[in-house]
């Protein structure tokens with residue numbers, strides 16, 4: 001079981017380290033429902049969540065927004081009827097930082113709440 005969801009994000013700056021290939025492999029094992037995707041050369045973590053209707057999808061979106069504000073780390077959120085696509089990456093370094101894995105794990109706990 002992952003304890004990433006109880007960790008706090010570090011303040012991120014342009015010279016913060018991207019995760020190494022080894023770290024990437026082990027962190028991904030802790031958030032098995034997330035997929036690494038690359039957009040415009042930037043690696044990101046993505047997961048689609050499905051819901052019964054738009055209202056539930058929007059409520060989830062807002063709860064994810066709240067944890068993003070708490071941690072000062074912000075995702076891309078695409079809300080559709082019955083579906084929310086959440087994408088995490090660290091803008092400051094154009095790639096993946098440990099913060100993104102922490103936030104992916106926290107996003108999963110929002111779903112359980």
Ligand SMILES: C[C@H](O)[C@H](O)[C@H]1CNC2=NC(N)=NC(=O)C2=N1
Pocket residue numbers: 012072073074075088089090091092093
């Ligand atoms: C000052 C402020 O904390 C920074 O600009 C934060 C805001 N949220 C952020 N969110 C993400 N995903 N990446 C960042 O680099 C980032 N920077």
